[in-house]
Amino acid sequence: MDITLSIDAMGGDHGPHVTVPAALKALAEDDQLNIVLVGLEDAIQAELKAHKSSISPRLRVHHATEVVLMDESPQSALKNKKDSSMRVAINLVKSGEANACVSAGNTGALMATARFVLKTLAGIDRPAIASALPSEDGSTYMLDLGANADCTPEQLLQFAVMGAMLVSCVEHKANPTVGLLNIGSEDIKGNEVVKAAGELLRDSHLNFYGNIEGDDIFKGTVDLVVCDGFVGNVSLKTTEGLAHMMGKFLTQEFKKNWLTKLMALGAMPVLKAFKKRLDPRLYNGASFLGLRGIVVKSHGGADAVAFHHAILVALEEARSGVLRRITEQLEIEHIKPEPHQAISAEAVTETL
Amino acid sequence: MDITLSIDAMGGDHGPHVTVPAALKALAEDDQLNIVLVGLEDAIQAELKAHKSSISPRLRVHHATEVVLMDESPQSALKNKKDSSMRVAINLVKSGEANACVSAGNTGALMATARFVLKTLAGIDRPAIASALPSEDGSTYMLDLGANADCTPEQLLQFAVMGAMLVSCVEHKANPTVGLLNIGSEDIKGNEVVKAAGELLRDSHLNFYGNIEGDDIFKGTVDLVVCDGFVGNVSLKTTEGLAHMMGKFLTQEFKKNWLTKLMALGAMPVLKAFKKRLDPRLYNGASFLGLRGIVVKSHGGADAVAFHHAILVALEEARSGVLRRITEQLEIEHIKPEPHQAISAEAVTETL
Numbered sequence A, B: 001m002d003i004t005l006s007i008d009a010m011g012g013d014h015g016p017h018v019t020v021p022a023a024l025k026a027l028a029e030d031d032q033l034n035i036v037l038v039g040l041e042d043a044i045q046a047e048l049k050a051h052k053s054s055i056s057p058r059l060r061v062h063h064a065t066e067v068v069l070m071d072e073s074p075q076s077a078l079k080n081k082k083d084s085s086m087r088v089a090i091n092l093v094k095s096g097e098a099n100a101c102v103s104a105g106n107t108g109a110l111m112a113t114a115r116f117v118l119k120t121l122a123g124i125d126r127p128a129i130a131s132a133l134p135s136e137d138g139s140t141y142m143l144d145l146g147a148n149a150d151c152t153p154e155q156l157l158q159f160a161v162m163g164a165m166l167v168s169c170v171e172h173k174a175n176p177t178v179g180l181l182n183i184g185s186e187d188i189k190g191n192e193v194v195k196a197a198g199e200l201l202r203d204s205h206l207n208f209y210g211n212i213e214g215d216d217i218f219k220g221t222v223d224l225v226v227c228d229g230f231v232g233n234v235s236l237k238t239t240e241g242l243a244h245m246m247g248k249f250l251t252q253e254f255k256k257n258w259l260t261k262l263m264a265l266g267a268m269p270v271l272k273a274f275k276k277r278l279d280p281r282l283y284n285g286a287s288f289l290g291l292r293g294i295v296v297k298s299h300g301g302a303d304a305v306a307f308h309h310a311i312l313v314a315l316e317e318a319r320s321g322v323l324r325r326i327t328e329q330l331e332i333e334h335i336k337p338e339p340h341q342a343i344s345a346e347a348v349t350e351t352l
Helices: A016-029 A041-050 A074-080 A085-094 A107-118 A153-170 A192-202 A214-219 A229-254 A258-277 A304-320 A322-332 A345-350 B016-029 B041-050 B074-080 B085-094 B107-118 B153-170 B192-203 B214-219 B229-254 B258-277 B304-320 B322-332 B345-350
Strands: A003-008 A033-039 A059-063 A100-103 A128-135 A138-143 A177-181 A207-212 A224-226 A286-289 A294-297 B003-008 B033-039 B059-063 B100-103 B128-135 B138-143 B177-181 B207-212 B224-226 B286-289 B294-297
Touching: A003 A016, A003 A085, A003 A304, A016 A033, A016 A041, A016 A059, A016 A304, A033 A041, A033 A085, A041 A059, A074 A107, A085 A100, A085 A107, A085 A294, A100 A304, A107 A286, A107 A294, A128 A153, A128 A214, A128 A229, A138 A153, A138 A214, A138 A229, A153 A177, A153 A192, A153 A224, A153 A286, A153 A304, A153 A322, A177 A192, A177 A214, A177 A229, A192 A207, A214 A229, A214 B229, A229 A258, A229 B214, A229 B229, A229 B258, A258 B229, A258 B258, A294 A304, A304 A322, B003 B016, B003 B085, B003 B304, B016 B033, B016 B041, B016 B059, B016 B304, B033 B041, B033 B085, B041 B059, B059 B085, B074 B107, B085 B100, B085 B107, B085 B294, B100 B304, B107 B286, B107 B294, B128 B153, B128 B214, B128 B229, B138 B153, B138 B214, B138 B229, B153 B177, B153 B192, B153 B224, B153 B286, B153 B304, B153 B322, B177 B192, B177 B214, B177 B229, B192 B207, B214 B229, B229 B258, B294 B304, B304 B322
Parallel strands: A003 A033, A003 A100, A033 A059, A100 A294, A138 A224, A177 A207, A177 A224, B003 B033, B003 B100, B033 B059, B100 B294, B138 B224, B177 B207, B177 B224
Antiparallel strands: A128 A138, A128 A286, A286 A294, B128 B138, B128 B286, B286 B294
C-alpha cells in the first residue's frame, strides 16, 4: 500500500542533518513509501546533496519559510509561525496530501499545532501521547505520557480505547490486554479518578486485565498501560533516571583500577549486546492519539537511527489504518461524538 | 543516649528467623541500645537459643498471643488482633516504654494500627511513608510512597515539613533541599494539586528547590522529593520493575554461550561490586511520619541484613529527636494544631 509521509525536516536539535538521512534510509527500504520533506529548501537540498541524493518521484521537498524553535512557546508557534516546517507538515496531513507526519520539534508546539490544525476525533476530549517501551516480554505500550496532567475517568477510558487500537494495529495483536496503572491490584485501590476509570473499563468491550502496578510495566504483564499524563510522565522519567544511574555505577565499577578495566575489556561484547537490547533509539517515536490525522513525535535529540525508527512508527500507523480502528471502537464503546465545535488557537494553548 | 526499640518479632515473611538475629546484631554493635522483642514467647526463645543467646538487661521478650497475617485486612487486624505482636509493639511506644518500633508486618495493618494507637501529630491530617533511595549523589529521600492516594496541597506541604526534618535529623543536613515532583520545571506545570502545593512550598520556610522531574530522583538533584502516595508508589514500583528487567537481560546476555559465560566469570568481581551499590537491603526501613511516635516499616520479605538496616533507621530517628523537630517546624510553618479528636477504629480503616 502506497503511503506518503510528511516530515518536519527542520525539527529537533539537529534538523536536516538527522531528518534527511533517516528519510533516505526509509525510502531505500520501502518502495511503496513516498516522503515530503518540509522546511527551508536550501538547507534540505544541501543535505540531500551531501548524501549524493536528490528529489525523485518518491521524494519531494516542500518549502516552508519558518522554523519553530525547540524552546518556543506553543502560543508563539501557533500565532507567529504559520509557515513553519512543523505546521506545513501537519497541513499536508489535513489536506490529505500526506497520510501521516513526523516531527522532532518541541512537544508543546507540536501538540498545540496538531490539535489546532487537525482537531480531535469525535468523542475524544484531548489527545494523548503513547509509546512502546521495552519489557521482559517484548514491548509494552503506555499512555498518556505527559499531554494531560489532570484527567477524568472518561478520558482514561478514551485513552484505553485509542491505545488498544494502536497496539492492535501496529503490533497485529487481535485483542490486546489493557491494564490500569494503580497502587494495588484490588478494585478498591487507588485515587478517586482511577477507581471510577476502573469501573468504566470493566464495563467496556476492551480486554481489560484490571489494575496493574508500576513493576508490571517492564514485566510486560499487559500489552497496554493506561494512566494520566502526570503519572505516566513521572514514571517514564524516573526510569530514565534509574537507567542513567545504573549505567554510571557500572561504568565507575569497571573503571576503578587496571584489573577492573581489563575485566571490562573482556566483557565488552556482552555489555554491548545488553546495551543494544535497551537502546532507546529503537523505541523512538511517540504517537499523538485522538487527532483526525496521524502525528508521530520523535525525541528532539534523536540521531538518524532514532529518527528513522519514528518514521517507521508513522508508516506502520498509516498502513494499518489506526484512525479508522479507533473511530470504530469509539462507536462500539458508545463514546458519543460531540457536535463539532470550532476551536480557536487561544483555546488550544490555554489547556496545554 | 540510651534508646529502647520495640520489635514486632513475628512480622514479615520469616518472623523470628529474621527479626531475632537482626536484633542481636544491632545489640552487639551498640551498647546504648535496648530491645524488646514482642511476640510468641516460645518461638522467640527458641530462636534466641538457636543463636546461643538469651534475654539480658538489654534484651527483653514481651509475650503477645496473636500474629497479624501478611494478607490480613487492616480492619481485621484492628478489630480482632488486640494482642498481636504488631499492636503490642506499638503500644510500648505509646506508653513510653519504647522510643520507637520496627515491624515487617503488612503495611496496611501496621499503618492502621499505628494511626489508631498513636494518633497523628497536631497539624498533620494523615501520616505518610518516607524512605531513602540510592542516588548518583549518595541518597535521596522521598515521600509519600503509598499511604495517601489522593492528597491536598496542604497535605503535600505537611509531607515536605515532615520529610525535611527527617533528612535533617537522620542525615545531619542542616537545611535539606526539597523538590516537588512534577512534569516540568516551570511553576505553571503540573496538575492542579501540585501547582497549588508549589505555591505553599514557595511561601514556606523550607529550602524549596522548586519543581523536579522523575529523572531528578536518582540524579540526587534534591535531598527530599515530595509527591502524593499514588505517584510515589507507581514511580518506586516502576523502578523496581526496570531494575529487575535490566538484571534479567544482563544475566541472559552473560549466559548466552560458553564464551559469554567465561566473560561473566571474569567480570564477576565488578558485577558483584555493582550489585552491592544498589543493594535494596541497605535502603530497607520506611518511616511512617506524622504519628505521635516513631514507627519504621521493614519490607515483608526482608532477610536479617535488611531487617537490621530497618532497626538502624528507627534507632537513628529516635536518637536524633525527629518527632520534636517535626513539631517545631510545623509551628514555624503555622500549620495549626486542630482540636484533638478521638478517632475510632472504623474511621482509621475507612480512609485506608
